Amino acid sequence: MAKRALLAAVAILLVIAGAYASLFVAPTERTMGLIQRIFYFHASTAWAGETTFFVCFVANLLYIWKRQPKYDWLGVACAEVGLVCITVVLITGPIWAHPVWGIWWTWDARLTSTFVLWLLYVSYLLLRSLIDEPDRRALLSALFGVFAFLDVPLVFFSIRWWRTQHPAPVIMGGSGSGLDPTMSKVFFFNVLAMHVLAAFLILERFTLERNRHDIDLLQREAEAQ
Amino acid sequence: MSLLSNTATLLGKELRTEFRSRELLTTTVVFILVVLILFSFAINPTAEESREFGPGLLWLAILFAASLMLQPCFLREQTNDTLSSLRLAVSDPFAIFLAKLIANALFLLVTELLMLPLFAAFYNVPVLPQLPLLLLVLFLGSLGVSVAGTALSAISAQARMRELLLPLLLLPLLTPVLVVSATVSVSLLDRDPVVQWKGIAFLAVFDLIFLTALWLFGQYLLEE
Amino acid sequence: MTAQSVAPTGLRFENIDKRYGGLFALRRVSFEISPSECVVVAGRNGSGKTTLLRVATGLVRPTAGKLSYPGRTSEAAANGRPGYVGHSTMVYDELTAEENLVLFAKLQNVPDPSARAAELLIDVGLYDRRSSVVRTFSRGMRQRVAIARAFVNRPSVLLFDEPATGLDPLGISWLAKMLATVSRAGCTVVMSLHGESEISAVATRAIQLDAGSVVADTHSGASLHAILTCGGA
Numbered sequence: 278m279a280k281r282a283l284l285a286a287v288a289i290l291l292v293i294a295g296a297y298a299s300l301f302v303a304p305t306e307r308t309m310g311l312i313q314r315i316f317y318f319h320a321s322t323a324w325a326g327e328t329t330f331f332v333c334f335v336a337n338l339l340y341i342w343k344r345q346p347k348y349d350w351l352g353v354a355c356a357e358v359g360l361v362c363i364t365v366v367l368i369t370g371p372i373w374a375h376p377v378w379g380i381w382w383t384w385d386a387r388l389t390s391t392f393v394l395w396l397l398y399v400s401y402l403l404l405r406s407l408i409d410e411p412d413r414r415a416l417l418s419a420l421f422g423v424f425a426f427l428d429v430p431l432v433f434f435s436i437r438w439w440r441t442q443h444p445a446p447v448i449m450g451g452s453g454s455g456l457d458p459t460m461s462k463v464f465f466f467n468v469l470a471m472h473v474l475a476a477f478l479i480l481e482r483f484t485l486e487r488n489r490h491d492i493d494l495l496q497r498e499a500e501a502q
Numbered sequence: 503m504s505l506l507s508n509t510a511t512l513l514g515k516e517l518r519t520e521f522r523s524r525e526l527l528t529t530t531v532v533f534i535l536v537v538l539i540l541f542s543f544a545i546n547p548t549a550e551e552s553r554e555f556g557p558g559l560l561w562l563a564i565l566f567a568a569s570l571m572l573q574p575c576f577l578r579e580q581t582n583d584t585l586s587s588l589r590l591a592v593s594d595p596f597a598i599f600l601a602k603l604i605a606n607a608l609f610l611l612v613t614e615l616l617m618l619p620l621f622a623a624f625y626n627v628p629v630l631p632q633l634p635l636l637l638l639v640l641f642l643g644s645l646g647v648s649v650a651g652t653a654l655s656a657i658s659a660q661a662r663m664r665e666l667l668l669p670l671l672l673l674p675l676l677t678p679v680l681v682v683s684a685t686v687s688v689s690l691l692d693r694d695p696v697v698q699w700k701g702i703a704f705l706a707v708f709d710l711i712f713l714t715a716l717w718l719f720g721q722y723l724l725e726e
Numbered sequence: 727m728t729a730q731s732v733a734p735t736g737l738r739f740e741n742i743d744k745r746y747g748g749l750f751a752l753r754r755v756s757f758e759i760s761p762s763e764c765v766v767v768a769g770r771n772g773s774g775k776t777t778l779l780r781v782a783t784g785l786v787r788p789t790a791g792k793l794s795y796p797g798r799t800s801e802a803a804a805n806g807r808p809g810y811v812g813h814s815t816m817v818y819d820e821l822t823a824e825e826n827l828v829l830f831a832k833l834q835n836v837p838d839p840s841a842r843a844a845e846l847l848i849d850v851g852l853y854d855r856r857s858s859v860v861r862t863f864s865r866g867m868r869q870r871v872a873i874a875r876a877f878v879n880r881p882s883v884l885l886f887d888e889p890a891t892g893l894d895p896l897g898i899s900w901l902a903k904m905l906a907t908v909s910r911a912g913c914t915v916v917m918s919l920h921g922e923s924e925i926s927a928v929a930t931r932a933i934q935l936d937a938g939s940v941v942a943d944t945h946s947g948a949s950l951h952a953i954l955t956c957g958g959a
Contacts, residue, residue, distance in 0.1 A: 341722055389677075396674035403670060407661040411747035417657050420719055421671065424653065427715055428675050431708055435678035439685045439701065494748040501749060504835070511832045519820055583814035586785050587875060590807045591833035726786045 281480065288477040291470035295321070295463075303463040312376045319369040321467035323391070325475040326362030329355045330394065330426070332479075337422035340415055346490060347483075349415035352422060353405065354482035358475050360398040366391055386437035393432045397425040411490070504593040505600075512588070512601030520609065530571045530613045537563040538617075538624060549626045556625030557687035560617075561680055565647065568610060569669035572651040575602055576659035585724065595721045599652060603716075607641075607648035614640050632690045635697060639690065642705035643683035649712040650675050656723040678708055734761030734912040735798040735882040737782055742791035744777055744938075751777040752788070753938040757945075759931075761797050761882070764905065764915040766926050768953050769935035775918035776813065778935065779885045782916065783810045795883065806834070808883040809876035813891075815868045816875060819861040823852055823871050826860060827878060834879040846874040851900070865892035873901070884908065886917035890925055898924055922954045 299317035306313035333355035340348035370388060371381045382388070404421055408414035520526055541559045542552070579585040588598055622629045629636055651672055658668040686701035737759040744752040752774050759765050767775050780786040781793060784807060810816075817826040824843050831839035847853040850870040855863070860871055869892040876884065890898050902924040909915055909928060919926050926932075932953040934942035942948040942956075 341719070393674050393677050400671050400674060404657070404661060404667065407663055407667060409662075412745075413660060416722060416725065417660060420722055421654070421657055423719060424650070424675065424712070424715060427711055428678070431678040431711070435681045435704065438704075439681055490748075497747065497749050507835075508833055511829065515818070515821070515829055518825075519818070522820060581814075582819060583812060583816050584818055586783075586810070586812065586814075587816035587830065588833075589785060590783060590810060591830050591879075726780070 281477075281484075284473075284477045284480065288470070288474040291466075291473050295467040295470035298463045298466055303460050304457060306460075309377050312373060315369055315373045317464055317467045319366060319373060321464065321471040322362050322369070323366045324468050325471040326359050326366060326394075328472060329359035329362060329475055329479070330398075330429075333359060333422060334426040337419040337426070340419040341423070344412075344416075346411070346415065347487070349411075349419065350483050350486040350490070351479070352415075352419060353402075353486055354479045356398055356401050356422070357482055358478045360395065360402065361478075362471075362475065363391060363395045363398065367395060384436065384440055386433055386440070389436045389440070390429060390433040394429055397428065401425060411493070505597050508592045508594065508597035509600045509604070512592075512597060513604055516601055516605035517608070520605070526571055526574070526609055527613060530567045530609065531616050533567045533570060534560075534563045534613060534617050535620060537566060538621060542624060547625075552625040553627050553691070553693075554688065556621065556627045557691055558684040559625075560621055561643065561684045561687065564610065564614065564644070565673060565676055565680055566669075567613065568606075568644075568647045568651055569672050571609065572606060572648075572655045572672070573658075573665060573668055575606065575652055575655040577655075577664070580659060589724060595724055596717050598724070599656075599716055599720045603645075603648045603652040603713075606652055607645045610644040610648060611641060614644065627691050629691065632695055635702075636687065636690055639683055639686050639702065639705070642702060642709060643679050646679040646705060646708045646712065647676060649709060649716060650679075653712070653716050653720070653723065656720075679705065682708075733797055733799055733882070734914065736761045736763075736796040736914060737883060737916060738792075738794045738796055739778075739782075740792040740794070742781060742788045742793065744774075744781060744786060745789045750938045752781065755791070755935075755938070755940055757933060757940060757943060758796070759914060759916060761914050762909065762912050763931055764909045764929045765917070766929040766932040766954060767916060767918045767935060768920075768932055768956065769918075773935040774938040775935055776887055777938075779810070779887050779916065779918060780812070782883075782885050783808050785810075798882070806879045806881050808885050809879070809881035810884075811869075811872050811876045811886045811889050813887055815860070815872040817860055817868075817871050820859060822857050822859050823847060823863075823874075824856040826871065827874055830875055830878045836879055842878065846877060849877075849904075850874045866894055866897050869893055870897070873904075882912065883914045884916070886915070888918055888920070890919070890923065901925055902928055919954070922951070926954050 295317070299314050303314065303317065305311065333352050336348045336352040336355060339345075340352060374383070375381050401418055401422055405414055405418045408417060538559065541563070545551070545555070547555060576585070579588070585598075589595060592598060618629055621627065651668075654671045654675070655668055658664040658671060661667055682701045682704050686698045686705075689696040689698055739755050739757050742752055742755045743750065755774075755778065767778060769775050777786060781788050784793070818829075821829070824840075824847065827843035827846055828839045831842045836842050844853065844856070847856050850873060852867060852870055852874070855867065860868060863871065869889070873889065876886075889901060893901060905915055905917075905925065905928045915928075917925070917929075929950070931944045932942075932948075932950050933940055933944075934948070934953045934956060942953050944950050944953065
């Protein structure tokens, strides 16, 4: 209990510090001005989302191999936290893009594959809600998770190579490429903060799922009596 | 090899079943036709626009049709629990998937071939000059749709609301196939046709990746 | 239907658990069935009989424990799963009786599938309806097709889940005679039944399940009659 509270405190502190750094420590960007500061939040959340997605994939594989419920709990926790990260990315992206480039959205490789990733996460969670039996649900969603993970690079490259005829503003290059050193530091600090926050949320969700599982088991045993 | 002979036997069964009832083929053909017609009502394209957007719309129609056509794939094995007798009879469960995905790809291809003359007429797209390559794209794209669709239909058959679930699972997953097949088809059917070999290779890679994934994980999809 | 081409094979469960979402369908089930034994698995509905049989076929993976077939040669292991008749017919309604049996014969590498199908159809009394699609069959006829399908690969282990379902008294007599014949020929038979009947009379042993556990076994001295009549509907 104390460990979780400590992690929560650390996560919140890091996020607040990161926000402060984004707003007051990082120098103002030359061309975009104030609105650019949302980049620290937007891109760091995106990275956290991608890490979460990868952990979800590993959890899925581990469940298929070992069939231990804890991997299923980790998978769903990562999927839900990942979905939140991606949703934040998809909302902050247009908020940033509109004042700067005058468009709400563009179908470039990164944005589109992020959106498809969002759809796949939603499908994963929807699939889970439609299977009642816990072991079936765990196995089938893990299998879908594996297929979805294999799909995302294919989505990314298909858009990158065949949809670039539309005018596409280069979104900050690769994050961190050509960034001012202070900006770089602020960015990576925010990346750390977001990862710690994500880890905390995943741990909470994991614990919640474990408790749900235990309660569900007790209920079913009671009904069987 | 037992896998190949099992696959051939099961493929024969799938084809014979469909040939007798022709349910899947007729409904899929009509569905694509309706969608294509509705598209032109919704967009009201000029002759030039038709040519530009037509192939993309055709692929969209194929995807929608496939997500419906693939529903019965594993559902019909639940009626009399024939999935269990198949699992007991075959030496490698992958044969079940292989036979179904080949059958589904064939059904899609036949549907597309039947649709092609109508598509050419409605959308003002001359398809004959580039027919061989167009058929290659249709084949590789349909195979991708079939591999992913067969795998996901095994999943959705075990969930509730499966009629809505399969399209929801399948369509986002097939985004690469839609993008690449549509783009390659458009440039093939352009006034100055260009063959995008990179795209054709990409479709083949997509097919290979998902076929391999199905080979590795298929047995778990059938577990009880 | 009766000629055995493989060595007699037994069935061994060692501490088999099967859990569905944490609930036990089978709990530490252990027994050994010797080759050629004819065993009834009895118990109330929901006691785990169907799960036990499906685990024995290999269709359901146990959560824990070990399943084995003592006496089975490696050649037999490659070619023959147990013959299984479940609650569903496990045949295709839209194919004819003959087509169904030929299909399963081909899949299991049975030599001369058409001849084997004809042989089986004669044995179950459906030869004159061989070209009719199974959809047109009565319940009893479908059960006969299901039984024929189970025998396609001449299995040495037969697993039947309430095989008398859908059969009229004549059909039940036929089934009882057939089971006696295959049992004498060396087949190991395990079947789940309710109550005593002509079919249970063929059995030499009974195992009783309750809530997924083995509670009685004639091998350990329990009475056959008691077990068969104990598991009510």
